[in-house]
Amino acid sequence: MKNYDAIFIGAGQSGPFLAARMAGKGMKVALIERKYLGGTCVNAGCMPTKTLVASARAAHVARRGADYGVKITGGIDVDMKIVRKRAETVIMDARNGLIGWFDGMETADIVYGQAQFTGPKTVSVNGETLTAPQVFLNVGARPVIPDFPGLKDIDYLTSTSIIYLDTLPRHLAVIGGSYIGLEFAQMYRRFGAKVTIVERGPKLASREDEDISDAIEDILRAEGIAVHTNADGIAFAKRGDGVDVSTGAGRPVIGASHVLIATGRRPNTDDLGLDAAGVATDKRGYITVDDRLMTNVEGIFALGDCNGRGAFTHTSYNDFEIAAANLLDGGDRRVSSRIPAYALYIDPPLGRAGITEKEARFSGKKIMISTRPMSRVGRANERGETQGFMKIIADAETKQILGAAILGIEGDEAIHGIIDAMNAGTTYPALQWSVPIHPTISELIPTVLGDLKTV
Ligand SMILES: Cc1cc2nc3c(=O)[nH]c(=O)nc-3n(C[C@H](O)[C@H](O)[C@H](O)COP(=O)(O)OP(=O)(O)OC[C@H]3O[C@@H](n4cnc5c(N)ncnc54)[C@H](O)[C@@H]3O)c2cc1C
């Protein structure tokens, strides 16, 4: 049995940073990873996908060159081998950076293998047992593959395998119209494929307000992407070298060459031996944690996607910050004080902070709302990209900003003005007095705040 001060299972966007902090204090730590350091974000998530999105945008801008007076003679060709290589380079640089970083830590052992609990404080890996008074779980999640009729008879892609595709599909059918599905759908359309999105629900990006979902659909349709919502009988059948995708009784059948399944993710908690440790999960398999990220077992913590309190790299990293503050720095940080924020990386992107309009209306608070189309934002006009709109929701009584959405060029960056104000507790009348830089998208935030109306 090998003794450590702390064991980390899974090298996602949380555990490795806490392990490094502890190793920096001379504590003996083991970081167990069954595949690659960096987990999903580095190897199969944010980093490769945003690299691919950048290639897709380059193709899109090149095709629109003439709108700006830039003439490209000849067609626009996308070399999928180079596209894939860029993503692989970004992955390998980040992964190797982490490997090099940990190599330099004297009291940190990296163990490659599948970890499983054998007791509350004992973990087995590669036939060896490790023990520590503290265990941190950062095991992440993996794609959900629904039991669609005919799916097992076809080759299908997931968000992980599609990163390694180096040929252009003739027709990509994307099943699931949320973050993963929408980012890949637009990207592959821009690479030159025909693309159809098939979504079970009535709207794309259904967590958002309907006006946002509708604007997203408009953006995608304008690029020639077909969208089928309310698809309630999805089934697959092989046909020649392609796949027939049924979207329900009496509804269209799509003749696809490739199928991407993007119907959500599930936590990697089913093969972790949680029962042996007595660690509780909810009915979807997410590990139950308290406000300081400890499970029901003293000394065992769950960080990142596997605790169901966030599903993003920044929420996982913030879990590290909370654990480090509480366990190493004498702080008292809690997950419940985190203000939700994220972006959807279609182009133009959607930047989001706080709650949606529908959540605000449901809360029973007296609210104020203001919207502005991007066509009335100078910077968007100058850049020739006027799709989308901005929306801000505030509490009419406390004057706090409750939420915001910026669907438009640079929306993922401009939203940070709102995120920062919300985190600092700045009221909207105070934020109205900021003097933003001209010409930017952000400069319209005080104007939108000035137009807030009680609803
Ligand atoms: C296609 C895609 C795009 C995304 N884009 C974004 C984005 O733009 N922005 C954003 O914020 N988020 C994005 N995400 C989500 C983001 O990747 C995750 O939220 C983030 O990686 C946090 O994950 P994590 O820290 O919980 O664990 P992960 O990064 O998932 O890492 C978990 C690690 O644990 C390992 N592991 C699991 N079980 C065991 C075991 N029993 N023993 C040993 N090791 C184990 C796994 O191999 C994995 O390496 C995206 C996700 C996907 C799939």
Ligand SMILES: NC(=O)c1ccc[n+]([C@@H]2O[C@H](COP(=O)([O-])OP(=O)(O)OC[C@H]3O[C@@H](n4cnc5c(N)ncnc54)[C@H](O)[C@@H]3O)[C@@H](O)[C@H]2O)c1
């Ligand atoms: N930009 C980002 O930050 C980003 C990008 C990609 C992924 N992610 C993370 O990855 C997670 C997973 O993303 P996702 O898009 O796969 O999942 P999701 O849970 O957001 O959406 C899944 C979609 O598939 C649909 N769906 C589910 N079952 C279906 C079925 N049987 N048939 C048809 N449609 C079905 C749902 O209605 C939903 O629209 C997200 O929670 C997100 O946190 C983040």
